[in-house]
Amino acid sequence: MSTPPISRYPVPKLEDLPGDIRARILAVQEKAGFVPNVFVTLAHRPDEFRAFFAYHDALMEREGGLSKAEREMIVVATSGANDCLYCIVAHGAILRIYAKNPFVADQVAANYRKADITPRQKAMLAFALKVALDSAAIVDADFAAVKAQGFSDEDIWDIGAIAAFFALSNRMANLIGMRPNDEFHLLGRVPRK
Amino acid sequence: MSTPPISRYPVPKLEDLPGDIRARILAVQEKAGFVPNVFVTLAHRPDEFRAFFAYHDALMEREGGLSKAEREMIVVATSGANDCLYCIVAHGAILRIYAKNPFVADQVAANYRKADITPRQKAMLAFALKVALDSAAIVDADFAAVKAQGFSDEDIWDIGAIAAFFALSNRMANLIGMRPNDEFHLLGRVPRK
Amino acid sequence: MSTPPISRYPVPKLEDLPGDIRARILAVQEKAGFVPNVFVTLAHRPDEFRAFFAYHDALMEREGGLSKAEREMIVVATSGANDCLYCIVAHGAILRIYAKNPFVADQVAANYRKADITPRQKAMLAFALKVALDSAAIVDADFAAVKAQGFSDEDIWDIGAIAAFFALSNRMANLIGMRPNDEFHLLGRVPRK
Amino acid sequence: MSTPPISRYPVPKLEDLPGDIRARILAVQEKAGFVPNVFVTLAHRPDEFRAFFAYHDALMEREGGLSKAEREMIVVATSGANDCLYCIVAHGAILRIYAKNPFVADQVAANYRKADITPRQKAMLAFALKVALDSAAIVDADFAAVKAQGFSDEDIWDIGAIAAFFALSNRMANLIGMRPNDEFHLLGRVPRK
Amino acid sequence: MSTPPISRYPVPKLEDLPGDIRARILAVQEKAGFVPNVFVTLAHRPDEFRAFFAYHDALMEREGGLSKAEREMIVVATSGANDCLYCIVAHGAILRIYAKNPFVADQVAANYRKADITPRQKAMLAFALKVALDSAAIVDADFAAVKAQGFSDEDIWDIGAIAAFFALSNRMANLIGMRPNDEFHLLGRVPRK
């Protein structure tokens, strides 16, 4: 069987891309050892690419009360709820690495209630899933429930905004049929050499 | 009754904002006659603000097979499905203006199937709503249905990406309790002086 | 574009209607300045017309603990949940007039949780929406929640019965494709002359 | 165990009721041998009682393309979907009698797709259930599907209006906790003496 | 009308069945006076038949904190939620007999909240329905709610396992179109001779 396409849409060649996008992609490749498909598939639309990753970085690399692993937990839990293959697999890998835990991504993608995480993290994911699935029903009591676990108002913006950003991301990946790189399936499951 | 807050979060003063954001807001004010609350409420997080509006502009001001009114129709229909008060009211106003039709926004927000729009536009909204509500179930037959109405692959990316972007936008507005400006409720309903 | 039809079914002429129905319609026209389409479209079936408006009046013009504006709020909120264009637009207009508030109908149609209404009214609408969407699940605790806001048993019958009656009304309007009169879209949004 | 109440609300005594309502109830008792609880429980509100039964009779006793048994099938199928105990049991009994079939009510209440009914009746119930559960999504294709089975436009109004009326009726019964008379459970299951 | 088939699949003759299965069926016939269709229709696959009834007996004939009537209540309530005609009708009959109550099966199949059962039994059915409809969401609080009604951990296993087993059973019956025997519709509704 030949390799399946990684997108329904044309995938630009690296050399045809604007310099800033090419530079970003090369930097990722340098760090990860391969180019995650989200970069090359979204590069089909350079302006959207720039906004997407600027938004992503603003949320995922922000300092604050959430650890990097917790931010990825939100991504994996909401992507699981949205049945987004790319995000479950790619961010599952990143979560395993940040959490130094080879099991937590599979747990959170299937059912955060049964994951090996803290009650605080379960409250965080309950809030994130409500934003993902029924945001109009968010009321004061939902804010109170996460605050009771020690999250600040700014932390809650982070939780909700990550869930909201991946509502976009999951839909884009599902729209274009974005395929996860083979590498992600194994990453973080075995000790790195 | 005192005026209700326009966000659960602090709303920055114009003079405290970074120059580029202040400039953007002043430009909108100049054009619209008032500052839509989405600008000042999201300015609480400048980096996210920049990414949000860069993304918005990339999708909504793009040249292509969709008219500006059609892009706004997608916003209003998917925001209706997500019960997002801000987006229904604010983009409803913009839709009325672009479509030069005082009724179409109320129609599309409630039920696009009964709106005074073309079969082509109904197919566009059916696709957009599937992206908004069940994107994992998008299959080739969905692409075929909109192509049969004359939309190109790039048009379909636009339809899906607008639905995806407002999946984010609706969730942010619902999260922070973004309140539509009073002006929007009437805009486009009566002849402009 | 020619005017779209106001019903899938034949719309009787005023002069062909039974005297009592014609009288009712003329009285409404006298008061409102136009004939709301619900009257002429449902007049296709005179016996059902009589029962429909007798039921409507028994519930909406009843004395009791609910104001006229509150009764219309229930109509707008449940019609929003049922995606009924006619009822959202027509009763939205009536609500704006009774509440002397140009914004509340758009708010309640989209998401009563974010409307400028009292906690008592939010409890009333939560009960009404449960009757509209999941009446089999109504239990004692639901009655207790509205009673805690000061509603009597008879008020609760009113709340539930209005939600129930518009469950019928919304379905009839959706069945026959009842189109709201153009006048309703603007009514109550601008000061009356 | 003492007899459970037949309504959450006060049940008027026959002698305290207005003459027209008392006459109606006595007529029913004469015919059925007992007074179905829907009559005495709804008589708590005489004006609503009158409108309710006027509407009921206009739809259920109308001449037209639907037999009496078919009208009751619509009631039982949609009441099953709405989990309305009173209507399933009471109208199930009436359906058994009209259809002279002791099994069809249990079949239609559970799953009309597996009932011993004609393809024409299955199409009728599919349309009725769409009106009951998702009326906003009714489109031309739904009308075409029932017309293909030989139903006229007026028949379709009947199908939809019965589903709409019992949307009201089911919600009222669920609201007040209307209890079916014991007699209904057995009626039509055994040969009448 | 000829008798409708009792399964989409071939129904084996008693004489062609393996001895143990034939013996089981004859024993049931001896006790009940007829052979319930679940026996002959599932006998199409002898190994699955044996496992099915071994599982059934392990759960339904077990000693413990649940009465036989309560076990059947769980079956009827969850089968109602799954719209399984065979199980509603057949186990409804068994429930009527065990409970010596001609009404409770119709009540529980439609809406256990309005059934003539104890608060303890309502808590039991609420737990069973959560297992039937949303088992991933079961958390400690759900266990606590049934324990508060006096159920032991082993009783809760029984409640959940019966709901789980009939999740299988309902799907098999719906898959093969299993038809309830005519006898079940009346059983337990009238005094046995």
Place this chain on the structure above:
Amino acid sequence: MSTPPISRYPVPKLEDLPGDIRARILAVQEKAGFVPNVFVTLAHRPDEFRAFFAYHDALMEREGGLSKAEREMIVVATSGANDCLYCIVAHGAILRIYAKNPFVADQVAANYRKADITPRQKAMLAFALKVALDSAAIVDADFAAVKAQGFSDEDIWDIGAIAAFFALSNRMANLIGMRPNDEFHLLGRVPRK
């Protein structure tokens, strides 16, 4: 962190189990190199254990038109829909091994529509998911759709019965909080030594 429990219920020691169950468990251990938790957790109830595995084997080891990998695909797809962590992880491993494909389990658990499988297998999973999620709605057209892909009636029983059996299995695992063995997460992802 100490090892989390593998069940909410007591887990019997191997030496305390009946001989036939102990033998079965030792045989599995011999073959797999470890004891999957489903065996020891369900052994808490020996009679149910025996029926469960007899049923499992009857369906999963049967000869017929479905390969072993295809049978596991049904398990993984329906367990994904039911958010059952144990079954996704454990049967995902088995699927990877049978299919000799390290990616297919993650694909099928998230969204079979985007998996690297054949159109025939997609039709098989669409049918299985309808049995899992909405079995009452199965009609002739669903049978026709899988038959059009070359499946026989007996194959369709297999597809439906596997979906039905794992409806039970998923609910039991969710009920008792069955934890997948650590080994399963990696199994089939890397070449076996």
